[in-house]
Amino acid sequence: xxxxxxxxxIWDAHVADEADDGTCLLYIDRHLVHEVTSPQAFEGLRMxxxxxxxxxxxxxxxxxxxxxxxxxxxxxxxxxxSRIQVDALDSNAKEFGIHxxxxxxxxxxxxxxxxxxxxxTLPGMTVVCxxxxxxxxxxxxxxxxxxxxxxxxxxxxxxTLIQKKSKNMKVEITxxxxxxxxxxxxxxxxxxxxxxxxxxxYVIEYCGEAIRDLSMEGRMTVCNMAIEGGxxxxxxxxDEKTFAYVKGRPHAPKAGQWEAALEWWxxxxxxxxxxxxxxxxxxxxxxxxVVTWGTSPEDVLPITGVVPSPEDFTGGKVEAARRSIEYxxxxxxxxxxxxxxxxxxxxxxxxxxxEDFRAxxxxxxxxxxxxxxxxxxxxxxxxxxxxxxxEGLADIFKEAGFEWRLAGCSMCLAMNPDQLSEGERCxxxxxxxxxxxxxxxxxxxxxxxxxxxxAAITGHLTxxxxxx
Amino acid sequence: xxxxxxxSGIAAPMPLVNIDTDMIIPKVFLKSIKRTGFGKNLFDxxxxxxxxxxxxxxVLNQPAYRDAQILVAGDNFGCGSSREHAPWAIADxxxxxxxxxxxxxxFFNNCFKNGILPIVLPQEVVDVLMKDAEKGANAxxxxxxxxxTVTTSDGESFAFEVDAFKKHCLxxxxxxxxxxxxxxxxxxxxxxxxxxxRPWV
Numbered sequence: 001x002x003x004x005x006x007x008x009x010i011w012d013a014h015v016a017d018e019a020d021d022g023t024c025l026l027y028i029d030r031h032l033v034h035e036v037t038s039p040q041a042f043e044g045l046r047m048x049x050x051x052x053x054x055x056x057x058x059x060x061x062x063x064x065x066x067x068x069x070x071x072x073x074x075x076x077x078x079x080x081x082s083r084i085q086v087d088a089l090d091s092n093a094k095e096f097g098i099h100x101x102x103x104x105x106x107x108x109x110x111x112x113x114x115x116x117x118x119x120x121t122l123p124g125m126t127v128v129c130x131x132x133x134x135x136x137x138x139x140x141x142x143x144x145x146x147x148x149x150x151x152x153x154x155x156x157x158x159x160t161l162i163q164k165k166s167k168n169m170k171v172e173i174t175x176x177x178x179x180x181x182x183x184x185x186x187x188x189x190x191x192x193x194x195x196x197x198x199x200x201x202y203v204i205e206y207c208g209e210a211i212r213d214l215s216m217e218g219r220m221t222v223c224n225m226a227i228e229g230g231x232x233x234x235x236x237x238x239d240e241k242t243f244a245y246v247k248g249r250p251h252a253p254k255a256g257q258w259e260a261a262l263e264w265w266x267x268x269x270x271x272x273x274x275x276x277x278x279x280x281x282x283x284x285x286x287x288x289x290v291v292t293w294g295t296s297p298e299d300v301l302p303i304t305g306v307v308p309s310p311e312d313f314t315g316g317k318v319e320a321a322r323r324s325i326e327y328x329x330x331x332x333x334x335x336x337x338x339x340x341x342x343x344x345x346x347x348x349x350x351x352x353x354x355e356d357f358r359a360x361x362x363x364x365x366x367x368x369x370x371x372x373x374x375x376x377x378x379x380x381x382x383x384x385x386x387x388x389x390x391e392g393l394a395d396i397f398k399e400a401g402f403e404w405r406l407a408g409c410s411m412c413l414a415m416n417p418d419q420l421s422e423g424e425r426c427x428x429x430x431x432x433x434x435x436x437x438x439x440x441x442x443x444x445x446x447x448x449x450x451x452x453x454x455a456a457i458t459g460h461l462t463x464x465x466x467x468x
Numbered sequence: 469x470x471x472x473x474x475x476s477g478i479a480a481p482m483p484l485v486n487i488d489t490d491m492i493i494p495k496v497f498l499k500s501i502k503r504t505g506f507g508k509n510l511f512d513x514x515x516x517x518x519x520x521x522x523x524x525x526x527v528l529n530q531p532a533y534r535d536a537q538i539l540v541a542g543d544n545f546g547c548g549s550s551r552e553h554a555p556w557a558i559a560d561x562x563x564x565x566x567x568x569x570x571x572x573x574x575f576f577n578n579c580f581k582n583g584i585l586p587i588v589l590p591q592e593v594v595d596v597l598m599k600d601a602e603k604g605a606n607a608x609x610x611x612x613x614x615x616x617t618v619t620t621s622d623g624e625s626f627a628f629e630v631d632a633f634k635k636h637c638l639x640x641x642x643x644x645x646x647x648x649x650x651x652x653x654x655x656x657x658x659x660x661x662x663x664x665x666r667p668w669v
Binding site: 013014017019021023025027029036037039043048051055057064065079081082084086088105118122124125128131132134145146147148149150151153154157158159162164196197200201227230231233253254257258260264296298315316317319320323413414422432433434435436437440444 | 471483484486490491494495496498499500501502503514518537540543547548549550551552555570571572573574577578581582601612631632633644645646648649651654655657658659662665666667668669
């Protein structure tokens with residue numbers, strides 16, 4: 001048998017039908033659903049008299065619209081449109097009998113944080129959601145990717161997707177990371193290397209010592225942004241860390257089935273000699289703490305750098321860079337560490353987990369945020385919030401001057417009341433720095449949680465290594 | 469779904485690279501629970517001032533391009549979120565085809581579900597089509613899906629590739645859920661086998 005990649009193995013285990021031209025029906029093990037991209041899909045089912053084929057494999061949670069301030073049960077906290085979307089999810093979950101974590105449930109949170117936390121996401125699974133950051137679940141060695149609403153409807157009705165296989169790409173991070181360098185810096189550095197279209201048509205497998213050394217939280221951060229590099233999905237082979245994370249979670253395999261599951265999971269790795277269509281290798285030691293200067297996640301530079309000139313680029317990127325620099329209100333040649341910050345946002349499906357908050361607490365403990373700074377920390381789930389409170393992190397944040405919020409997507413995409421105003425400049429731990437992403441004419445610099453914490457203290461983009 | 473066979477229309481040039489789904493339809497317009505009505509907010513932040521007045525030099529506001537049915541765009545069009553509101557907005561505006569050197573994966577798939585044809589062509593061809601689009605309302609581009617060709621206003625023709633199954637669905641305007649449900653036996657069989665092999669799923 002010819003050697004297979006991890007992607008090949010998961011793919012092969014889920015093909016329910018294959019046509020002569022290679023078009024497959026890929027069986028979906030877990031379908032995650034949120035309120036923004038699902039109402040039209042449920043409506044489609046109703047209009048055609050169809051139903052949800054596998055409600056037990058379908059999990060819904062509202063996250064994009066929900067307010068993150070206390071007393072959010074009060075309907076006045078949401079705009080009418082937001083409320084309609086959340087109410088629609090409530091009633092669709094009931095009508096179709098799918099698993100549901102409503103807004104007032106302590107387990108509610110960002111769908112990509114809730115899935116792994118509740119043990120819905122397991123190695124070797126296929127996981128989809130009407131959300132591009134579904135790639136997050138690849139950290140478990142699950143084939144996970146975002147889909148559009150028509151495909152959401154397709155999965156609801158048939159529990160399959162019409163797919164053709166992507167190509168295999170290997171991203172290897174060798175050696176060790178230097179102090180102050182995190183999973184976020186890895187994933188941004190990779191996009192800086194490949195560009196936002198570099199992964200188009202591929203499923204990426206991240207490997208190498210620096211990836212192995214990451215916690216599950218760190219691995220989720222890396223896979224989360226695979227989509228920002230254009231890849232369909234990111235994968236990391238499961239190992240003892242994965243199994244330890246999964247064990248005992250509410251929907252993980254129970255005693256009688258655990259051993260059988262483990263046996264299969266241990267076969268989920270890329271065979272020696274398996275073929276990759278593209279290979280990218282970075283040395284862990286070479287990766288520095290990075291920030292984005294522009295309006296595309298590929299606009300990445302080490303924090304020690306300066307704002308580039310449009311002339312530094314070629315082709316269509318010249319005009320794009322000119323537009324970005326103007327939008328961001330920057331001057332070519334300006335030191336990145338001289339960029340003053342108005343707001344710090346720590347949270348999102350990229351960096352809203354407990355480990356991210358521990359890293360922040362380490363930096364801000366006993367310090368105060370810069371005067372006039374608006375700084376908020378938004379847990380990825382109610383359970384992350386509870387744990388951070390139990391560990392005393394929340395007290396550290398509040399004493400430093402951070403707002404300590406309830407769980408949701410919040411200012412990552414600003415569909416709820418958490419938004420930037422025109423010209424407001426934010427150091428954010430989220431995943432996209434697109435124009436208007438965090439609010440109309442808002443300006444976003446993507447950074448790691450530690451770098452965001454440092455900026456909150458100093459008031460400008462800061463090299464975290466100077467604070468260690 | 470509406471069939472896509474042939475299209476003859478005005479093409480609007482948008483040479484900017486990395487046009488993302490937040491540009492195509494900003495998140496403030498994602499709060500609808502319908503599939504229609506997004507066209508007026510297509511490219512909203514590029515197209516309108518804060519007071520709702522039009523930004524004159526934005527391509528789709530120029531008289532020549534107000535009825536454009538084709539977009540010729542820079543590399544990596546549609547990157548970012550999975551929101552199908554992006555193709556819904558494009559279709560609702562009246563655009564039926566987008567031509568670029570590359571598209572983001574999810575957006576690309578979403579187009580086919582909404583009767584929009586995304587066409588991938590090499591840089592040198594996109595450059596020619598971009599120049600043609602810049603001629604304005606007098607330059608009508610022709611797209612023939614069956615023959616897989618794009619023809620400029622000067623009659624210069626270029627062949628493009630398209631997945632055979634996706635082409636079939638567009639030409640016929642097929643509902644792919646219906647197609648898949650016709651294969652229900654395969655899905656049943658797969659489920660039976662998989663539940664034996666991986667009962668914990």
